Amino acid sequence: MRVQSVVHILSLLLIFEGIAMLLPIPFSLYYGDMDYIALLISAGITSVSGILGFFLTKFDQDLRPKEGFAIVTFGWISFSLFGSLPFLISGYIPTLTDAFFETMSGFTTTGATILTNIEILPHGLLFWRSFTHWLGGMGIIVLSLAILPFLGVGGMQLFKAEVPGPTADRLTPRITETAKILWSVYALISLAETVLLMFGGMSLFDALCHTFGTMATGGFSTRNASIGAFDSMYIDYVIILFMIIAGTNFALHYRALTGDIKSYFRNTEFKFFLSIIGIAFILVSIDTFTRYNVIPVAIQDTLFQVVSIVTTTGYGTADYEMWGFSSQVMLFFLMFIGGCAGSTGGSLKVVRIYVLFKFVLSEIVRLVHPHAVVPVRIGDTVVPRDALTNILGMFITFVLLFVLGVLIMAGLGLNMDTALGSVAATLGNIGPGLGNVGPTDNYAFIPGLGKWVLAAFMLIGRLEVFTVIILLSPSYWKK
């Protein structure tokens, strides 16, 4: 492990985080809140820590994939540690456990909250809380389209060729180039959403915060009642549209913005993604339509919750725990699907679910014709053997981790629904789950140990499982 180089990069990232903490300050001042002080102090501590780390280490050797895993995992952890300072220093979230949980939930674009009353927070903190989503989303897009393909994690090597950029063997130049392109796309679409939300009557502050939450498929709101608080059909549909956009591969958006609109409909994963939303909408509607008096409202609410869960956003406009068991079970399983690869959506990802189905079909054909060669394809592309086993490995690990998590949470005294819901919602980076962590509840009551476990699950789920798990393997640390 080239520790110096790793710490060097992490320090550079911290300087960047410190600067980012200054952004909420104008809102704090505008609304006459006092939280700008906590933000200033936090920004200071974070940047100085970064600067110290930066100058005390040197980037003496280039990075190998091995260092990549460490930078990504420890990057998210250090961002969450320093990012919780504004909450701690201001006193609005007085314990490290809660502040770390909330910030990890932000940077992993999960959206699970320990706050029982969001609206008492001053504007600077609310902005920072939502802004952690947006920064996390930036990280995820670059991670999934530029870094993980080279690390070979979770079959992401399938997407190596998706984004243009120099195809050098060394990681750094390609990542930088790709990152610039993708971030422009991300920023441009975010701008569009902010403007559209302001047309719907939101203040600039609310529009920005909810854009951050949508584009990162995060789910933090500035209101206790989430998007439901705005009670606007227009806003609901704008958010639905942008949740779908955020759940789509950003490489496709890049192509569309450069003129190739049709690339969406040549993409097998995107078509499968829309089909999943469509089918889930119909199946949930069978139940919800009997519960609403006005069909357009039923459509609006059903579509919103389905899209919110599939894309792993977690915004709410209706309490699906008041719906039938079939709808709840449906939404629960949707939590395991998630967005497209290369989107900000979490969980297993649509393409992996697709590959799992194709793999099962290929195994059935292979039983009928034992000597046939039956490759798994996505569209016309044959999935290479190592990408396939990596996807299978990730799925199995995801399931095993889920089981482990539910056992731990039940061991801490949570009932079955809550244990299942809390682990699914954190591992899949959704936010609200089932039982006592449903859409109208929060994670405040979870025992301290449970909050740390769930925070770890957010990180593991967000970083495609293996990026984190690999650091626990002895073979990783062997020279």
Add this chain to the structure above:
Amino acid sequence: MRVQSVVHILSLLLIFEGIAMLLPIPFSLYYGDMDYIALLISAGITSVSGILGFFLTKFDQDLRPKEGFAIVTFGWISFSLFGSLPFLISGYIPTLTDAFFETMSGFTTTGATILTNIEILPHGLLFWRSFTHWLGGMGIIVLSLAILPFLGVGGMQLFKAEVPGPTADRLTPRITETAKILWSVYALISLAETVLLMFGGMSLFDALCHTFGTMATGGFSTRNASIGAFDSMYIDYVIILFMIIAGTNFALHYRALTGDIKSYFRNTEFKFFLSIIGIAFILVSIDTFTRYNVIPVAIQDTLFQVVSIVTTTGYGTADYEMWGFSSQVMLFFLMFIGGCAGSTGGSLKVVRIYVLFKFVLSEIVRLVHPHAVVPVRIGDTVVPRDALTNILGMFITFVLLFVLGVLIMAGLGLNMDTALGSVAATLGNIGPGLGNVGPTDNYAFIPGLGKWVLAAFMLIGRLEVFTVIILLSPSYWKK
């Protein structure tokens, strides 16, 4: 498909089933019940159907693997259809849905019941009900150790070399030889259990019925309170011992009986099986020990329920739904493990869980060393590539079917716990589940469609998933 040959074999099996229906009659007569009439009529219908089928078809061509799948699947279905006749004709289970569910539950060694009061059934029917378990268990042992290895289902080819016998390429002679050996072992151990249970004060009738339920890891009892009705520490521990024996690979018992006792402890799967029981016992004890006043009783009850669930038997001596959430969740996940391959236990099987763990570890090592070759091993044996992908395929299909089942059951109005519990308990062939199908409940209240779905899940789970699923594939039916 060589239909004539398939029907010919199925008819032969029906003649055998018809004869088997005569066995309960002495008990009916001894206890002065009237159900011998229904049993006689059923035996007549079944044998005559078998004889007709046998003489109207001829075994004109030898069997290929393709026909193997059909014989196994339709064999279990026709046994369950004809096997439900005694319940229907006697009127004790008046509807085909319920009678078929109960009989399929018997032959698949599941043990889920639709009876709300078992004890009103006459002795002949009770004996037949338990006897379907024992016959199903006979079928499963031969299926898993002699037939499936040649069909390449679920990685069972790993065990091709486990049992001695002629190694001809054609299926029939080898199966016949292997079956004889294994059935002798099965009968011998069953005899031992019957004698031991009679020492504990059971009547011959109860001892036989509970031996059938134990040795097949079935779980049908003659009492409403299951094994708890006998309230005997001795009987509890005898049943615990024989549940473990029934959950162990019968090839190991064969070796032990021919002098090689040590083969148990050279077997990786068996050691892993005992470890799972040990760890589960300890984890559940943490909760149960706080709930009992007398520690020996806590040990006895905890060990019994853990072994009963891991081996997929489903007998009960305590209501685990009165235990803590952690115990219930633990037992729920144990339902997915099951016994050893080549045992009468159901679910995924210990060896597959072991292979899944080893596969995940190998994927992690492969991420650290992308060019390393990291084979998955069981003990010293490298798992061949096709056996590995088959195991992965079965696991994924099992999980997908579980999700599908829970969605269907929730769609029929079952609550989350009951939907999860009923599907896990039927797909894994356990019997009692969670929620409203817990250890003190029954399946009577499930809507008709739900009973058929669950019966299908029992069959799919019992026949290692692919044996049934393959028949739904278009490529199977193509010439």
